[in-house]
Amino acid sequence: MAQAAEMILQVSTHFSGHSPLVVCDSWFGNNGLWRPLSAAAPSIHLLSRLRSSTVLYAKPPDAARTAKGRPRKYGDRCGSVTELAASLRERAQRYTVQLYGKAREIRAYDQVFLLKTLRCPVRVVWVFRKTQWVAFFTTDLTLSVTQIIEYYGARWKIEAGFKEIKQEIGSARSQNRTADAVSNHLHFCLLATTLTWIYADRIKADPKRRHLVKGRTSFAFSDVRKLITDEALPLRPFSGTLAPSQSTPT
Template sequence: MSMLRDLLIPFQSAFSKARLGRERAHWFIFTLLAVIVPFTSSMSSCDSWFGNNGLWGPLQHSGQPVHLLSRLRSNTALYARPEAPSQTTQGRPRKYGHRCDSVGDLAAPFCDQARTYTVLLYGKQREVRAYDQIFMLKNLRCPVRVVWVFRKTQWVAFFTTDLTLSVTEIIEYYGARWKIEAGFKEIKQDIGSARSQTRTADAVTNHLQFCLMATTLTWIYADRMTPDPERRHKVKGRTSFAFSDVRRLIADEALSDPYSGVLARLLPTPP
């Protein structure tokens, strides 16, 4: 714990000193690496916004064997792997092969060559059509495995720097990343911080503490309820209530006059 606390010390001062967005981004990446690399696995999964050299460069310079798994933008140019130079070739060897095309332009011809895979996605075994091939990316300066996943009318492309991963693993890993991100968004929505636009470290801390205090009071309110509240949105196989159910009950009771639920028992009766 002492090492983790020492790593987090720069957060208290560097955030406010970095004026430019690029400076803050670089500081955030290196601080993130210093904190998470010693404690996590060697795969970093992200969306297309971070799937470039802005994240890959610091990962490479960290000295840790970290790979990248990300969604690929449709206008990204793909290059073939360079051919082995012959003994008679002069000059330095080529880093890239010929330009194949963009990700979007290659989707149509590769759709006919796609195979069907069975993947565990969102809690179910599903069949998906996908095609994979190894290309070179100039923005990462390394070979990557690109996977196109085709649906009825749309497609999506992923890439990873770990060439040992199979098509099934790439799809399942990215699906797990999306589930985690959706969970974070849902939690932020529940505690009231989804639309927060704070810009300083103190504002972030104050806002988060206020949200956590409100969340704690909500669960205390739920603990005092007898019987348990009913679930507003029925889900098959789920009988427990959700956080949003309690939040709605508090809002309804707060607007009622006089209080008739838990608040009537907790708050003193006015004279």
């Protein structure tokens, strides 16, 4: 977690004047990542998925601040994410969001709560399906419901990128054993992936899909890789004979 926070802070230095939004899964969406980020760069915000057992609290009433003694930091217990999902389903509204390249109609409900794990207010969005639901939260209270859903949905491209690096490029098949060799192998794989997508961005016509998928018209990473291979290593008929060696036998 400390390494992840350090890497995020290093990247955020290149975006001075902006408010970076860290989108992560529920394993990273806790105070272990949020505490060092908020302490070092208050402009950074977090967007993640809530666990079903997380308890949410209301803001403390104004009267509690004027009463004697230490003021309350949290209001009444509103319930767990699961309990609130059952009671708020009927209050959900319809939204149109862009997910995975398509416009989709969803039902969602949002509200601002206090989250004890982060010790700050968050905007929570429940997205309801036919029989299931999912809850997201963000520390950036200015984000709309559609932005929260679309930003989190964009995480899938990261998962696809991991697959491209591991399977298509071959980072998971490293035979190196020393730390430097493993690190160099991974860096070359990342470089190859970056160059592949730069090449894909500059070609005039989209490559044909090798494996047709119903409802998909865009090309895949493997299609670009095959195109580069064909351009770099054009198929030539093999004559069946090899050129004689120029070296003198000893």
